[in-house]
Amino acid sequence: MKKTYVTSLPDRAGAFLRASEIISSLGLNITRVSYNKSIDAHMLFIEAEGEEAVLHEATRRLLAHGYLLTDKPAGSVILMEFLLRDAPGSVLPVLRLIHQFSFNISYIRYQAEKGGPQRFRMGLLVENSQAISAFIRQASDLCEISILQYDETEKNLDNTVFYISFANRIAERVGLSKRDKAKLLVQSNRVMELLDQSHNPPYKTFETIGRFAELLREYKGAAYHPRISRYSLKEGVSLTLLEPPCGSNTCVLEKDGQLLAIDSGFSCYREENLQCLKELFPGFMERKRALFLTHADVDHCGLADDFPAVYLSASSRENFVREAAGRRNLREENPLHAPYIRISKILSRYTPPSLDSMRPIGGPRTPATEHLDAIGAFSFAGMHFDVYEGRGGHCLGETVLVEKQLRLVFTGDIYVNIKGFSPEQLDFNRLAPYLMTSVDTDPAMAKAEREEIFSLLSPGSWLLIGGHGAAKPLEIE
Structure with missing residues (x-):
């Protein structure tokens, strides 16, 4: 342990030497000495480290030699x-x-x-x-x-x-504001309290949140290099998949110059993601384009305001309606997930997207026997998508898209290709499950939904695009 002695040195040569010898003779390690003549010509702070009993003996000897201030108990110096x-x-x-707190100042430095x-x-x-x-x-x-x-x-x-x-x-x-820093502190403490109930070390919680922030920052700007895969499909359709190190995939279907994106990453990567899309699709902002959000998690909707039309389930739109009104969103209703969601919002610079461009599919989710219910369909550039909504295994409002002619299925985060993660994706995607205890609201239900996806697909070859990870070829028997 450490102990700081407040000494009052006599006004004679060698006083500091004698005090140091007393401490060192006991085998104690002097870890810090602080003296400032402009504050007190005789007061010296000496911090020593060692066994508790030995530190008590040093106290006794310093007192005996008149070096220790008897009315000033030993403590710690904080810089x-x-x-x-x-x-x-x-x-x-x-x-x-x-x-007001009657603290002694052992050191002052100002320039x-x-x-x-x-x-x-x-x-x-x-x-x-x-x-x-x-x-x-x-x-x-x-x-x-x-x-x-x-x-x-x-x-x-x-x-x-x-x-x-x-x-x-x-x-x-x-680069957080003072207000966001205060919010981060509160939500971090709540995560720690939740994990502490499961006997998780508090410092691991803060280390994980710190890692989350560090990775988001690490891939900003010129360091943003998503893994890009391109596929030529039938009927003149091309598919481009962007997999960033952090956040959801952004998948773009192109036909006759028109662009349909599925999901769109974190808000903090909005500029980087847009720049990639402009390079991949010249004239991107002038083209007819639309976005489909598989669900309303903050790591999927970073570009929602950059598309004239945004398709999503009615339940997902309700999520954004709540946020626009300053209320808790659907995820935040879950006390285990709320702190992490709020931390994600703070660190990713999230703001709720505009409701004006949203085109909801289906109505409010009603109780059903199926894990995935057909809620409607939509068409874009001659492509036709059946939309299925889950019961909330991953999160409320979650959807699956099926394009039967192209034999494509988009699953959002109901099914992610973990084996297809890049090392960077794997590193980042380890964090949320720890901080949320599980990324799924109801893991058992999410498992049942994943299994039911395959019953939607007819026999033959399919390409599955999850919310994270590489595309996954499927053979349905």
Whole structure:
């Protein structure tokens, strides 16, 4: 364990040397020394690490030599950075708060920077972990703060510091606003509490969320390279499948210059995805085009506002109606899934798509004996699609598309080709099942729906396109 001694050194040569010798003679490792003459010419903070009994012996010897402040109990030093606005007196509210909590300052470093926020570093002696936790929460309301160094063996302090550090780290990496950072912190805590009930380590939860954010950022811009596959089908139809490392597939059917897309990835990749489509299909924005959403998950509808017509089930449209009204969407009704869905929205820069272009198929889902019910059909560029809606095994509003002439079936996330994942897809798609406990709302029902898909298909060769992963050739007997 670690312990910080607040020493008052006598005003004579060799005082620091003698105090250091006392600590070192016991086999303790001095891990940090802090002294600032401008604050107190005699006060010195010495942090040592070792066994608890040995640290107590060091306390006794320092007291005996008159080096230890008897009215200042030992604690931990936490090094913090306050990001202050560039204005006279901006540090005063922070200093008043420090005074209010009666903290000793062991270190101050400030260097004026022209323009932008000012960075003010301070080391605070922590004698009460609950007090510093309260201080951090109140200081966060005054300005942006970062925890630079602290004693990780102090559990209560560690929890508070970890939350703040986690939120700051993610916010900096992906450029979150203060408001979104606060939302991320709340939802991350809710995920942790849910997983803690299943005896999952809290730190693995935050590590997984951090990995989620890191991967979304890693493939932005020039690093966005979806795996692209192209197929020539009969009747003059071509199929192009874009598989990004993160988020859903985007599949495009082209016939007579017209384009029908099925699903469209995360909102944070909107520009990258559009650029790919413009390169693959010259004059993309001027062509007649439409989008079909197999379901309303946030990783499927990133380009919904870039198509004049968006086909989807009535239940999926209800999902977006709820969001437009500021209500919980269909996924968020599930308490196990709600925190992850909200984290996904924050990190992927999701905004609900416009309702104006949506063309719902079928009506509200009614109880049925079948796992996949025929709810209607639609045609585009001479292609004819039968639409089947599931009972909500993966999520409410989920659909399957079947084009019998072309022998194509689009399954959304009811069936995904896990064996066809690229290494990058596999890495990313491991995260959601952990954070949601399962990507399916009802795993048993989802399994039954997957099995029923094949009963919709007549004998012969088919091409199955799932919501994620490579296309899968099928032979139906």
